[in-house]
Amino acid sequence: MNQIFSKLLYNLFLAFCITILFVMIEQSYRMYNDILMFNLTLRSFFEQFMIHLFIISIVSRRAVLIVYFILALLVWFQLAHFAYFGTWIFPLEYYLFFTKFQETYDTFRTVLTIAIVPTVLFILLILSIHFLLKKRHDDNRLKVKFLSLFLIAFIIFVPLRVYVKDSKKGHRPNVEYYPIKNSIVNLGYLFGNILPKKISGHSGLEQPITPTPELLVKTPNINVVMIMGESLNRNFMSLYGYNVKTTPFLDSLKDNEHFIYKQGIASGVVTDVAVPSFFNIIKRPDGVPQIISTNTCLFKMAKNNGFQTYFYSSQAQDQLAQLKSYMCTKWIDNYKDGTTVTHSIDTPALDQFLIDQIDTIDFSKPTFLALQQRASHTPFIDTFPKEFELFTKQNNEESVLQNTIDYQNSIHYTDYILSQLIKKIEDKTDRPTYFIFTSDHASNVGDPNRNGHGRLDYDAIYQVPFFVYGINNAKSIKKKFSEFPYISHYQMGNVVSHLLGYKEAYNHFNKKEDYFVCDSDISGLSGILKLSFDEENKQIPTLIK
Template sequence: MLFSTVSLFSKSKQFKIFILIIQSFYLIHFIFISYFGNQIQYTDIYLFFTHITETFESVATLYDITFYPLLMVSTTSFIIMYIRYEKSKIPTFLLSAFLLFSLLFQDKMYDASLSLIKESVKSIFLKKEKGDIQKSDDKNRVPLHKTDNNIILVIGESMRSRENLKERYEIFENYTYKTIASGATNTDVAVPMLINGGISPQKINLEHNLFLLAKKNGYKTSFITAQNEKSLKYIEPYLHREHIDDFKILGSRNDKDLIHNLQNISLEDNNLIVLQMQGEHSPYIYYENYNRDDSIELRYHKSMNYSNAVLKQLIEHVHNQSKKHFIFIFLSDHGEFIGENGKTGHNRFEKEIYSVPLVLHSNLETHAQKLKNHNDIYELIYYYLGYAKEFKLQERDKIRVYGTMITEEDGYIDIDM
């Protein structure tokens, strides 16, 4: 395709610029393939532009992933700029036909630049609106009885489940642990579904919001995140902020700050506390004394050690300071690839992504054996907030995991129990 284009436009003054634009498409696509291990899709293009800061933060540290695509494209571009092309002797209509043939049979040819153009066009027609945030039904939902406890939910970021880690970590060994399924493969979908008990991204109902339900039954509510405002942009509309007494966006990206903020909350009251960690967010440098020259695997391991230490202190504080019944729940929003089969990152329907860790510590019944996914955690908190007489989950054969789009445009998968 590149050869026929050069031949067709070789006498045009603008042809070199055109070819360089095509080369820039190759560069973007080759870096994407090097990072994720597969070709780019229209939903990835949408996520790139909506999370552009995070994208560049991640790519900037991945020298080994960006080096070869950059070298290849730079060499090709250099040749294009300094070699003089003569007009092809092949008839123009044949070259034009070949170009058209290339475009029509793109799916068979797997040309990276053409694929990126096609997926970019498809991304333009994505639904840009948020999910169907409902507020109409169940307005009279009231607690069945008063409860007297502290509920602490800690949401990790991109932490893999124990089965998908080479090393052993104390937090998984010394507390009640199991692997469960995430609600989605992306934070912007998984967290809204978790907080609101959504059975799908398009059926999120704010009348089911945990902070709202907690306030109705006399709880003090807190949401504290170590992440920054940009990371929270697509989550905040689903938090029902008006029902959160203590709402803090720390923006420090240092999870130890969550410890200090938790220590400032009186556990003598009934509390629903949700803490969001920076955790293992790419490029895996949010821990003390990080080294950008370390490999991806080593940086991830060090960030896991840091999260392990923070979680241990959070659990110990709740265990020692809560004078009433408490339940401490830690889970991750989704998992992560860290180099397996040439893949890095998340946003994919793979077991390494939708399998997430669950850690429980409580002087109440945790019902750990029944918990299978994020929605079950919502039901557990719903029960301890006083809205159910007993903890009971619906029988099912499969668990549904959604993708990266709140509009559900990239679909879902059903996994066997």
């Protein structure tokens, strides 16, 4: 009995040491990388410890070493992938690795330097584990018979569970997960969802990958400021005729010759779909292959044409965990999120944070600045300071819900933020500057039975604002817009691409054509809405299941 207890303690010691090794490898790389952040928690440490305790207790030392070599290799792939793309690996990319091996190889051999740090860490990890598992000390381990069978069962169970569940919501890598967890979940989704669909041929949503648009103007001497609102329904903005003056600043620009606004249609009904679709100029689902290619990523296009690039978000680190996987962060020079000021991974900052960050920007050369707001996300009352509680029960119609009043105040706060951003940037630079504004999606407000977003069957959820405003003698682009009152996220992305110096897709940005709105999964597996327009420009929605 004492011998068993002694061997158990030895297993616990080995599992603890190996957990420390994996944690050190990950967290040191997080501190080395500008996009990742130190995120060790007691829960993630315990999860990893239990995984390693299980592996250490397998009877065969050779099997243990093989398992650890595979795990270390998976970690290497994740780190090397992040070094190039700024994301953990998508499940689809394992599939593309084999089906597009030559393209992968051709790309990788041109950027071998990115693998130096991951490779050094990989070697240190393997050598350390091999040292801990010396053959002469193998008799000290507690070896549990048939444990390897449980490991095999687990390997089968993960994809089988995904297959049986047949979730319509695809998996996205989570930046805050440790590499082993991301690898296990990704491979489970690959074998349980993607491969069965590929083999059966029942997916059929993948769109052809389009190349980067032709470059027409080398490093235009302008600034482009892309502001992405949050959950903003244009029907509650006085700019669009709402009967409460929620947007006084934008109202004042309505007749300005440098101000163009249209009725926007979002590309998705959740942030994690709409924002990546916008910044990668995705026309319709499935846009994941296009995103992985980075051909039309606005940050990459800006960086490759001489712009310095920024992405500042009021959203918290944890709220951006999955979204960042689609944003080609490799080409973002400066990145900050709300956690910078709240010091909490799940607490966003107020949008004043974005105004404050303007002081940190060097406008000495052409700049592409992307700003992501937090207002007007639920709960609306938490997205604006108390002093912006302009609308109340007393100055609203009696039937108006308090939640709607809070939403009005959040929009008024957004209007203030926009005014201050424009004023501050105007004071900072005399270079022609274009402001492009929209929202990721809208929100269903005023319905006592259904608020919020995330559903295609509520048309209010994809009705977003859009405007372009030029300052400092920016050349007018009004002639590039038609009389058609709508514009899709895809077409807005073309506006930004054009300003960055690339060839536009249309003679007019807001072409009358079918628009596509994706549900909660960017691959389209959870549903797609096709939005057509009749002769009177009335929206005709058709749900594609």
